[in-house]
Amino acid sequence: MSHRTTLxxxxxxPVADNQNSLTAGPRGPVLLQDFHLIEKLQHFNRxxxxxxxxxxxxxxxxxxxxxxxxxxxxxxxxxxxxxxxQTPVFLRFSTVGGEKGSADTERDPRGFAVKFYTEEGNWDLxxxxxxxxxxxxxxxxxxxxxxxxxxxxxxxxxxxxxxxxWSQSPEALHQITTLFSDRGTPxxxxxxxxxxxxxxxxxxxxxxxxWVKFHFRSMQGIKNLSVADAVRLAGEDPxxxxxxxxxxxxxxxxxxxxxxxxxxxxxxxxSWSKKTGWNPFDLTKVWPYKDYPLIEVGVLxxxxxxxxxxxxxxxxxxxxxxxxxGIGFSPDKMLQGxxxxxxxxxxxxxxxxxxxxxxxxxQCPYHTYQRDGAMRFDGxxxxxxxxxxxxxxxxxxxxxxxxxxxxxxxGDADRYDHTVDGDPYTQAGNLxxxxxxxxxxxxxxxxAGAMRGVPLDIxxxxxxxxxxxxxxxxxxxxxxxxxxxxxVQ
Ligand code: HEM
Numbered sequence: 001m002s003h004r005t006t007l008x009x010x011x012x013x014p015v016a017d018n019q020n021s022l023t024a025g026p027r028g029p030v031l032l033q034d035f036h037l038i039e040k041l042q043h044f045n046r047x048x049x050x051x052x053x054x055x056x057x058x059x060x061x062x063x064x065x066x067x068x069x070x071x072x073x074x075x076x077x078x079x080x081x082x083x084x085x086q087t088p089v090f091l092r093f094s095t096v097g098g099e100k101g102s103a104d105t106e107r108d109p110r111g112f113a114v115k116f117y118t119e120e121g122n123w124d125l126x127x128x129x130x131x132x133x134x135x136x137x138x139x140x141x142x143x144x145x146x147x148x149x150x151x152x153x154x155x156x157x158x159x160x161x162x163x164x165x166w167s168q169s170p171e172a173l174h175q176i177t178t179l180f181s182d183r184g185t186p187x188x189x190x191x192x193x194x195x196x197x198x199x200x201x202x203x204x205x206x207x208x209x210x211w212v213k214f215h216f217r218s219m220q221g222i223k224n225l226s227v228a229d230a231v232r233l234a235g236e237d238p239x240x241x242x243x244x245x246x247x248x249x250x251x252x253x254x255x256x257x258x259x260x261x262x263x264x265x266x267x268x269x270x271s272w273s274k275k276t277g278w279n280p281f282d283l284t285k286v287w288p289y290k291d292y293p294l295i296e297v298g299v300l301x302x303x304x305x306x307x308x309x310x311x312x313x314x315x316x317x318x319x320x321x322x323x324x325x326g327i328g329f330s331p332d333k334m335l336q337g338x339x340x341x342x343x344x345x346x347x348x349x350x351x352x353x354x355x356x357x358x359x360x361x362x363q364c365p366y367h368t369y370q371r372d373g374a375m376r377f378d379g380x381x382x383x384x385x386x387x388x389x390x391x392x393x394x395x396x397x398x399x400x401x402x403x404x405x406x407x408x409x410x411g412d413a414d415r416y417d418h419t420v421d422g423d424p425y426t427q428a429g430n431l432x433x434x435x436x437x438x439x440x441x442x443x444x445x446x447x448a449g450a451m452r453g454v455p456l457d458i459x460x461x462x463x464x465x466x467x468x469x470x471x472x473x474x475x476x477x478x479x480x481x482x483x484x485x486x487x488v489q
Pocket of ligand 1: 051052053054055058092093094110111112113126127128133137138139141196197198283316317318334337338341342345346349
């Protein structure tokens with residue numbers, strides 16, 4: 001005889017009838033004592049957690065990271081110890097500006113957030129599909145994001161807000177050039193690269209520090225959508241990227257990325273900066289490959305779909321603060337801001353004990369003196385002491401062996417003008433110049449299209465930036481907008 005599972009309340013009490021409310025007479029009214037109905041409605045009312053304030057629309061999968069090349073001369077991180085070593089991962093892709101129900105094919109950077117469940121804790125690399133970003137000081141982030149969201153009155157997306165902000169933030173030019181290029185509308189999540197974007201650090205077993213940039217190279221190759229296809233799919237299949245990723249994994253076509261690093265010895269930061277005029281910790285700049293070529297580290301493969309979207313993807317919480325021994329931060333101001341912002345966001349969005357949700361929980365033992373809080377369900381430290389130092393030999397103690405080498409910092413505390421640190425035009429211009437003629441044509445058409453209807457003073461301010469990056473860049477956009485190109489000589 002087949003075994004039928006009995007429906008119960010959340011407290012395990014069998015439910016006799018899940019279709020008909022308990023009423024006084026066949027036509028009602030409903031009785032308050034129908035606690036199953038009440039529990040059902042109350043829980044339903046609380047089904048949503050707030051969506052992420054950015055990167056709300058996303059898709060994710062589990063997989064494995066396998067080391068293919070020995071980089072132990074740069075990092076002592078346990079996950080890199082031996083060639084062939086495997087570490088479980090969870091990767092969430094996303095768009096940035098749209099709400100949770102928005103279309104996957106919108107022109108936007110794509111989030112590329114990886115959680116490595118290492119034996120020394122979770123390493124989260126929450127990057128994008130672009131090597132640079134729009135801004136380089138964290139104090140500008142909330143303002144920048146407001147321009148990407150909806151106008152406070154019309155509740156519409158507003159190109160005027162976007163270009164008003166960008167035209168007064170010349171450091172955005174490099175990322176704008178990427179965003180409006182073909183790469184701004186990737187064909188799903190499998191056919192794009194991922195980047196840690198910031199400069200991070202590596203520390204090796206003898207305490208030497210290196211500055212490092214992380215690159216995930218798509219082994220499926222780069223594929224982008226034409227503007228026409230992106231717009232069509234936004235209407236026909238707004239969940240295009242979610243479907244593509246889920247179906248590929250479901251049919252065992254496992255997507256893979258080659259993880260590579262660019263490595264700069266700590267002492268070279270100053271000389272490289274002198275030589276190039278760029279700050280190696282500036283998130284709006286890349287390190288040219290000719291200076292720091294890619295070094296392969298391993299292969300990341302996604303091979304398992306989540307069982308439950310809300311439990312695993314919506315509750316997933318990544319934080320740039322999560323680095324493991326052998327991997328560290330850098331002075332990048334944006335990274336420093338993010339070290340604070342994410343844990344704080346998770347405490348608000350998911351709750352005090354969000355790190356205990358299975359997708360966020362370390363897969364190695366963890367021992368903290370943090371206690372209590374809403375929804376504590378990991379035993380809460382049991383009968384062990386909840387303070388430190390203490391007299392209990394078996395209680396968790398700090399381990400000085402994990403201390404990082406000291407980092408020399410200097411300078412007077414002040415609010416330094418970030419706009420004068422490194423010119424915003426050369427690298428944006430270089431990117432424009434490496435594009436083929438047809439790619440430049442699409443880039444400048446995309447930009448002109450996105451600026452249509454924006455007030456002329458904003459357009460003129462922004463055109464100066466394009467022209468300073470490359471006169472052909474400025475001219476082409478001006479021509480397509482039917483306005484005079486600025487004279488920046
Ligand atoms: C998500 C803040 C810059 C990549 C988020 C979230 C916040 C945030 C609050 C939502 C977190 C959540 O609720 O789970 C910031 C701040 C930044 C910044 C304050 C600058 C100071 C960046 C940069 C990148 C980036 C530069 C990429 C290089 C991401 C990604 C997610 C995200 C990928 C989604 C993670 C996921 O899939 O859950 N950011 N962000 N952010 N951010 Fe940022």
